[in-house]
Amino acid sequence: MPGATASNIRHLLSRSLFGFSSNDYEKAMGYGSLESLVDQAILAPLPLPAPPNAWVSLTPAQAQQDSGDAGRWYTELTQWWNKRMYTQGLNMQEKIVLFLHNHFACERDKVNYPQYMYQQNQLFRKFALGNFKQLVKEISIDPTMLIYLDGNNSRGAAPNENYGRELLELFTIGIGNYSENDVKQAAKALSGYQVRGLTVTYDPARSYTNASLTILGKTAKFNVNTLVDLIFEQKQTAEFICRKIYQNFVYYKADEVFVKKMADVFRANNYELKPLFRFLLLSDEFYKPSILASRIKDPQELIIGALKLLQIPVPDWNNAFELARMLQMQLFQPPDVAGWPGQREWISSTTYSHRGGFTDSLLSGKRYNGVNVTGKLNPLIYARTFSTCEKAVAFVNQLIDLFILFPISDAKRSFLLETMLEGTIAANWSTNTAQADVRIARLLKAMMRMPEFQLN
Amino acid sequence: MAILSGGVSFGIASMPGKAFAQIPAAYAGQAEPGKILVIIQLGGGNDGLNTVIPGEDDLYYAARPNIAIQKTNALKLDQDMYLHPSMVGIKKLYDAGHVAIAQNIGYPNPNRSHFRATDIWNTGSAANVMWEEGWAGRYLMTQYPNFPIQMPKHPMAIQLGSVESLALQSDVGRFGTVFEDPNQFYQLVSGATADTDAPPATQAGDELGFLKQVAASSIQFANVIQASATKGKNSLTYPTTGLGRQLGIVSRLIAGGLTTPVYLVNIGGFDTHANQLTQHANLWKTISEAVSTFQTDMTNQNLADQISVMTFSEFGRRINQNGTLGTDHGTAAPMFVIGKTVRGGIIGANPDLKSVDANGDIKFKYDYRQVYSTVLRDHLGLDNVRTAAIFQSTFERLPIYKNSIEGMPEQVTMELLVPWPNPIRQSALIQYGIFEEATISLGVYDMQGRLMQNLFEGKRAVGSYALTLEGSLFASGHYILSLQNQRGGRLTRSIQIQND
Numbered sequence: 036m037p038g039a040t041a042s043n044i045r046h047l048l049s050r051s052l053f054g055f056s057s058n059d060y061e062k063a064m065g066y067g068s069l070e071s072l073v074d075q076a077i078l079a080p081l082p083l084p085a086p087p088n089a090w091v092s093l094t095p096a097q098a099q100q101d102s103g104d105a106g107r108w109y110t111e112l113t114q115w116w117n118k119r120m121y122t123q124g125l126n127m128q129e130k131i132v133l134f135l136h137n138h139f140a141c142e143r144d145k146v147n148y149p150q151y152m153y154q155q156n157q158l159f160r161k162f163a164l165g166n167f168k169q170l171v172k173e174i175s176i177d178p179t180m181l182i183y184l185d186g187n188n189s190r191g192a193a194p195n196e197n198y199g200r201e202l203l204e205l206f207t208i209g210i211g212n213y214s215e216n217d218v219k220q221a222a223k224a225l226s227g228y229q230v231r232g233l234t235v236t237y238d239p240a241r242s243y244t245n246a247s248l249t250i251l252g253k254t255a256k257f258n259v260n261t262l263v264d265l266i267f268e269q270k271q272t273a274e275f276i277c278r279k280i281y282q283n284f285v286y287y288k289a290d291e292v293f294v295k296k297m298a299d300v301f302r303a304n305n306y307e308l309k310p311l312f313r314f315l316l317l318s319d320e321f322y323k324p325s326i327l328a329s330r331i332k333d334p335q336e337l338i339i340g341a342l343k344l345l346q347i348p349v350p351d352w353n354n355a356f357e358l359a360r361m362l363q364m365q366l367f368q369p370p371d372v373a374g375w376p377g378q379r380e381w382i383s384s385t386t387y388s389h390r391g392g393f394t395d396s397l398l399s400g401k402r403y404n405g406v407n408v409t410g411k412l413n414p415l416i417y418a419r420t421f422s423t424c425e426k427a428v429a430f431v432n433q434l435i436d437l438f439i440l441f442p443i444s445d446a447k448r449s450f451l452l453e454t455m456l457e458g459t460i461a462a463n464w465s466t467n468t469a470q471a472d473v474r475i476a477r478l479l480k481a482m483m484r485m486p487e488f489q490l491n
Numbered sequence: 492m493a494i495l496s497g498g499v500s501f502g503i504a505s506m507p508g509k510a511f512a513q514i515p516a517a518y519a520g521q522a523e524p525g526k527i528l529v530i531i532q533l534g535g536g537n538d539g540l541n542t543v544i545p546g547e548d549d550l551y552y553a554a555r556p557n558i559a560i561q562k563t564n565a566l567k568l569d570q571d572m573y574l575h576p577s578m579v580g581i582k583k584l585y586d587a588g589h590v591a592i593a594q595n596i597g598y599p600n601p602n603r604s605h606f607r608a609t610d611i612w613n614t615g616s617a618a619n620v621m622w623e624e625g626w627a628g629r630y631l632m633t634q635y636p637n638f639p640i641q642m643p644k645h646p647m648a649i650q651l652g653s654v655e656s657l658a659l660q661s662d663v664g665r666f667g668t669v670f671e672d673p674n675q676f677y678q679l680v681s682g683a684t685a686d687t688d689a690p691p692a693t694q695a696g697d698e699l700g701f702l703k704q705v706a707a708s709s710i711q712f713a714n715v716i717q718a719s720a721t722k723g724k725n726s727l728t729y730p731t732t733g734l735g736r737q738l739g740i741v742s743r744l745i746a747g748g749l750t751t752p753v754y755l756v757n758i759g760g761f762d763t764h765a766n767q768l769t770q771h772a773n774l775w776k777t778i779s780e781a782v783s784t785f786q787t788d789m790t791n792q793n794l795a796d797q798i799s800v801m802t803f804s805e806f807g808r809r810i811n812q813n814g815t816l817g818t819d820h821g822t823a824a825p826m827f828v829i830g831k832t833v834r835g836g837i838i839g840a841n842p843d844l845k846s847v848d849a850n851g852d853i854k855f856k857y858d859y860r861q862v863y864s865t866v867l868r869d870h871l872g873l874d875n876v877r878t879a880a881i882f883q884s885t886f887e888r889l890p891i892y893k894n895s896i897e898g899m900p901e902q903v904t905m906e907l908l909v910p911w912p913n914p915i916r917q918s919a920l921i922q923y924g925i926f927e928e929a930t931i932s933l934g935v936y937d938m939q940g941r942l943m944q945n946l947f948e949g950k951r952a953v954g955s956y957a958l959t960l961e962g963s964l965f966a967s968g969h970y971i972l973s974l975q976n977q978r979g980g981r982l983t984r985s986i987q988i989q990n991d
Contacts, residue, residue, distance in 0.1 A: 185764045185815060193814030197764045200820070204604055215603070215850055286694065329695040331702070363653050370654070373606050379701055383655040383669035384709035387702065388679035403678050441695055444688075486702035490695060 037322040039068050045440060046327055047316060049491040050284055051077050051127040053120045054340020057421070057437055063125055073316050076125035078309055083160055086153065087115035094232045095148040108149040113366045114352045116156065120339045121350065128163050131308070133335065134283055135159040136366070139174050139206060140374035141183040143367040150233060152367050155179040164309040167276065167301075171207060172263045176237075178230045184372065187230045191243025194222035201372050207266045209275035213251060220248040224257035267306060273298035280311070285321060286329050287378040293320045328441040328490045331378050334362035334390075336491060341394050341483060344438060345417065351409040354402065358393045362386050382489075394483035398476045414475035418466050427464035431455060434482065441487040454481045525797050526871050529741060529754045529785075530627070531734070531778070532656070533804035535762030536605065539824025539853075540810065540842065541771055543592055546573040550844035554811045558768055558818070568592075569837050577776035580783025581827070588835035589786065590827060591891045593862055595842055597823035597855025601806060605762070605820075608805035613657040615860055615882050626863055627753050628661035629881045630873065634752065639664045639704055646712045648753040649744065651737040656755055664704050667755070668712045673720035673740065680713035716744065723747025726791035727784060734758045735781040742788050745798070752871065761804060765815040778802075782829060790831070799830040799870045803859070809852055810844055822848065823855035826862050832870065834893050861886045869895045876940055876971045879983040887980075904929065907974040907982040914987035915962040921946065921972065922957045929976040935960070935986070936971045943970065962988045 037043055044063050048055040055063075066072035086092075090099075090108050099105050120129045136159060146152055155177055162170040174180050175198070181187040184198035199222035203213045227242030228235055247254050253265055266272055277297035281289045297311060304310040315321055332340065338359055342350045359365055363386055369375055392403040400411035423429040431452045435443055455478040456464060465471070482488060545551045546562030548571075565573035566582040572592075574582050584590045600618040602608045611618060615626030631647050632638075638647065646668040648659045659667035670676035690696035690703065723746030729739035737756040744751070758778060763771055782800060789795040807824025823842075839856050848854050860882050867873040867881065869892040879885045888896055904927040910919045923933065933946040943965065946958060960972075965988045975981045 185817075188815060190814050195764055195813050195815045195817070196819045200603070210604055210607060325694045327695060329693075329698055331698055361653075371605065379698075380654060382702060382705050383650075383653060383665075383667070384705060384712070385653050385670045385676060385679070387705045388676070388709055392679050404675070441699060442691070447688075486699055486706060489702055490698055 036317065037069055037319055039064070039066070039072070041436075042327070043069060043322050044072070045436075046322060047072070047077070048125070049336075049340075049440060050321075050330070051130055051316065052123060052125065053130065053336050054343045054491075056343045056346055058346075059125060059343070060437065069317060072125070073313060077127045077316065078164060078313055079126060080164065081126055081128050083157060084119060086157075087111050091150055091153045092233070093150065095150055100147055105147055105149055109143055109152075109367060110356060112149050112153055112156070113356055116366060117335075117339065117352060117355055120335065121342060127312070128160065131163040131312070132156065132159045133366075134280070135163065135170070137283075137369060137374040138279065139180065140369040140372050141179045141367075142369060142371075146179050146182050149367075151177075151179040151182065151230075154233070156367075162308070164312070166305065166307055168263060168267045168306040171202075171266075172260055174206075175202065175225060175259050175263065176228050176235050178233070178235055181228055181230050181235060186225055186228055188241075189222065189226045189228070190241050191223050191226040191245075194219075194226045194243070196222045198222070199225055203266070205373055207263075207275065208269055208272045212269065212271045212275075217250050220250045220257075221262060224248055224250065224262045225259060270298075273301045273306070277301055277311070280315070283377065284315065286326055290320065293318075328487075330491050331381055332489055332491050333375065333377060333381060334359050334364035335366070337362070337390060337489070338393065340491075341397060345397055345412050345479070346420065347397065347410045347412060349410050354393075354396060354408045357402075358389065358396075361389045362393070387489075390489065391484050394488075395480055398480050412476070412479070414472040414479070415466055418471075418475050424466055425464070427456060427461040428452060430464075431478065434478070438482045439485065439487050441490050443487065447485075451478060451481060454478050525750070527745060527752055527754065527798045528866060528871060529738075529756065529798060529800045530658070531782070531800060531802045532755065532757040533761050533774075533778075533802055534609075534757055534759035535804070536608075536806045536808055536820055537761045537802075537804035537824060538763060538767065538771055538818050539807035539821075541767075542575050542578075542775060543568070543594065543825045543837075544573040544575065545571065545841050545844065547571040548841070548844055551810075554844065556812070557816055558812045570841060572837055572841060575772065575775050577772045578779040580779040581829070582779075584783055584786055584829060585835060589831055589833060590829050590835050591833040592837050593826045593828070593857060593889055593891065594837060594839040595823045595853060595856035596826045596859050596862060597807075597853075598858050598860070599855075601822045601855070603806060603820040603822075605805055610657060612803055612805055612859060615863060624661045625656065625658035625666075626860075626881055627658045627755075628666050630867060630871070631659070631666040631753065632661055632663065633873065633877050633881075635666070638666070639708075642708060642711045645715055645750045646708075647751065648755065649716075649741075649749075649751050650755040651740060652755075652757060656757075658755065659753070664701075665708070666753075668708060668716065670716070673716045673744070676709075677713045677717035680709045715749070719744050719747030719749045721747070726788050729784050729788075730777070730780045732777045732781060734777055735784065738781050738785040742785060742792075745789070745794055746792050763808070763817050764813065764819060765817040767817040786829065795831040799828060799832065799866060801829075801862070801866055802827045807853065810847065811851065822850075822852040824853075826859070828862070828866065828891050830870075832892055832894070834890060834895065838889055838891065857889060858886055860884075861889050862891070865889050865891045865895060874940065875981055876936060876938075876973070876983060880971065880985050883985055885982045904978075904980060905931070905974060905976060905982065907972070907984055909984055910960065910972060910986050913984075914989045915960065916989050917962055919960045919962065919986070920957060921960050922955065923974055923982075924955045925951045925953055928952050929978070931974060931976050933972075933974050935965070936973055938969055938971070960986075963990060966990070 048063055063072055088111060123129050143152060184201055185195040186198040189195040196218055200218045204210050223243040227237055248257050250257060251265060274294055278289045278294045281294055300314045301311045338355050364375060396402045396408045398412055400408050402408055418424040421433060423433045455474050457474055541560055544560050544565050546565055552559045562573050564576045567573055581590060598618060602618055613625050614622035616622040635643055635647050647666045650656055650667045650669045652669060655665055655667045655669045690699040720743045723743035725739055725742050729735040741754050760774055789798055803826060806820055806822060808818035808821040813819050842853050864878050864886040865888040867878045906924045908922040910921050912919055930950050932948045934942050935944045937943050967988055967990045970986050972984045972986050
């Protein structure tokens with residue numbers, strides 16, 4: 036069992052949360068063991084949160100499209116979710132919800148009604164530590180999914196193959212483990228559903244009329260539930276999902292031996308997610324030195340994480356929303372049904388530069404294009420929340436260890452110290468010296484501009 | 492510790508040297524100066540049959556009772572084919588002889604997954620192998636053999652957008668500079684820094700090295716991009732669509748003097764599973780207007796001879812419409828190559844809707860790598876050996892350009908099998924087949940194209956042949972095995988010799 040060392044705790048928090056503040060870190064250390072921390076906080080059950088607003092239960096109507104309400108509501112929904120990530124404490128729920136959103140990726144551009152995507156988002160929350168097989172059954176007839184992958188109105192006689200293909204290829208068993216004919220037959224088994232208002236109806240007359248279907252080598256009169264059961268009887272399904280969890284939470288190139296161990300745990304627990312995550316988060320594999328700081332932060336981790344690090348009391352959520360979009364991670368709008376590919380695909384010449392522009396904006400109060408950002412950091416108040424703040428060397432080292440998980444050389448530590456001291460000697464440092472606020476801001480900016488800051 | 496910051500130009504000295512074992516400096520190519528390729532990616536799988544329409548084929552109308560385009564509405568081309576009615580601008584270019592349409596383009600065992608199929612088109616691989624480098628990236632490696640140790644003055648490839656395409660990536664690094672807008676990019680980069688310290692040799696260190704390389708190339712190129720975009724002008728107003736805006740920027744960058752050889756722009760929305768008629772019409776209207784504006788602009792500025800525009804999409808769509816007035820994922824489809832130097836017209840027979848594959852879809856007639864190889868050789872001026880090395884095989888060119896071979900590729904008259912084993916430690920078995928009597932030559936060339944050993948020269952009757960290549964006669968390294976006939980046909984295989 037891995038120990039509750041400072042390094043292990045920081046690693047666990049960075050992977051299971053959207054970054055962490057110095058308070059979060061102190062609290063986590065207080066649990067004494069990784070096991071207590073995981074069981075009592077990280078994977079503790081939470082009730083479903085209250086909805087963002089009353090519109091979530093309005094019947095979808097053209098009027099909301101024409102009036103632009105849908106766009107405003109999507110923004111509201113996104114900010115509601117952002118605030119949940121920001122105030123998650125030491126609980127992993129929202130991180131898993133985002134993983135599921137990325138796994139069962141649907142785009143708001145096609146699903147014009149935020150009511151549906153709110154429902155889907157709560158479905159992910161309900162199943163974040165629940166049964167994955169049951170989630171697949173429910174997502175297959177979820178209004179958002181029916182609209183997004185054209186299951187809505189698909190008839191058995193001439194079914195739309197879109198959902199059937201992605202169910203097999205991306206959501207469960209993975210490419211190479213099924214045939215073109217399986218796709219066609221699955222599409223029949225999935226037909227007959229229609230979105231009506233906020234709910235979904237099934238009409239047997241709109242489904243297929245064949246006496247039976249043959250899918251993955253088995254012949255039966257399949258429906259959605261028995262089709263999903265069949266898919267989960269295939270050995271590759273647990274491996275496919277565990278591989279994706281590994282790639283998302285551990286390292287983007289999966290260790291196939293460990294993925295098989297995860298799949299064994301997943302199957303032994305009838306596809307329950309909670310025991311699977313518990314196994315992962317307490318495994319030696321998760322804390323191997325080669326895994327530490329090997330992940331490129333996704334934009335939500337970067338944005339929410341920077342806000343937490345700086346303990347911004349009232350963040351500018353419009354800035355967060357805009358920047359996530361620039362960084363190619365607009366929530367509810369993944370690039371396609373495969374979701375965000377992650378890791379190096381987050382980074383191009385443009386997005387890398389925008390990342391630095393975002394962290395700068397929290398200190399300067401301005402975006403790169405001059406637009407004001409509210410909730411700008413007060414560096415002196417911030418610095419004085421650290422007990423080391425009057426001792427230059429200790430203060431800079433404490434900040435580096437909090438901000439950056441990648442090992443930092445002594446040369447770089449001195450460079451950052453000099454960035455703050457700006458020619459004066461360490462012994463003369465005090466937060467009461469002239470320009471101390473400017474110097475602290477410069478240090479924070481420099482740390483968050485280091486490429487090392489992008490890794491967790 | 493050296494710090495790079497916005498506006499200061501340095502290379503990055505700490506990237507892994509892996510590439511240099513593979514790419515000898517002498518491998519650098521001598522492309523014709525100034526040629527530029529603009530690639531338009533049509534994301535989602537373009538419905539080829541409703542783009543270039545077999546308007547005289549009853550099977551087309553039978554398969555698509557509700558979504559076929561009536562020929563009376565469509566724009567007539569040659570050999571009984573029609574263009575979608577919204578492609579007025581491209582039709583004009585076609586009439587002027589500036590549009591080549593290569594029909595039934597695909598590859599063996601086509602994949603219908605958006606993601607896998609896109610990867611195949613981006614890497615230039617066969618369906619049954621996974622490559623992790625882009626085909627354009629491998630081309631750019633031949634042009635910039637010192638990257639990333641030394642950065643050139645101008646970007647090596649530019650992609651308008653935010654997420655870098657696999658087509659531009661390589662094992663040595665990313666060739667693309669990616670941005671939405673030149674001025675905004677300049678503003679953003681001005682606060683950037685990157686140091687030149689070597690990252691540690693760990694998994695995390697690899698990721699850090701990658702981040703540093705992106706930071707360094709952004710810093711390197713932001714100035715020259717902004718300067719070119721300011722200096723270059725558009726000679727006419729571009730449509731206000733996303734693609735129009737992207738091509739307007741490409742035009743300014745080229746007119747402003749950037750020597751970048753590859754541009755990538757994109758337009759999405761082609762995954763037309765439901766109610767496709769209006770959407771598909773709008774997409775091609777957008778492309779047609781943007782491309783014809785770009786073409787006119789480049790002609791006005793006397794730059795048109797340098798530039799070729801090529802479209803690609805991950806697959807075509809099913810012949811039959813589905814139950815929701817759309818089409819599902821299919822197979823082969825046409826590609827467009829547009830420019831003043833193309834030999835206009837339709838290349839290849841019309842889609843055969845009768846003799847279809849096991850899923851009822853179009854069988855491909857020409858491999859997409861034949862189109863890529865033609866563009867690389869006849870437009871970008873890359874030689875045969877290096878072009879073959881990019882795809883690890885020779886693909887017969889198509890008559891797309893005025894300087895391309897005349898006529899369609901001949902019947903297959905010979906084959907050259909992959910030598911075994913490869914890499915070669917002591918000796919390897921070389922096997923080839925002759926299907927039509929010919930005078931041939933078989934030899935080993937180095938990466939500069941120099942003949943190292945002549946294995947056979949003379950007449951060969953129809954039959955299969957084998958001989959042994961002694962690896963010990965060569966220095967360790969990469970070589971090209973080449974089989975030529977007197978009619979100009981040439982097949983090549985890359986080989987690697989390892990003498991301990």
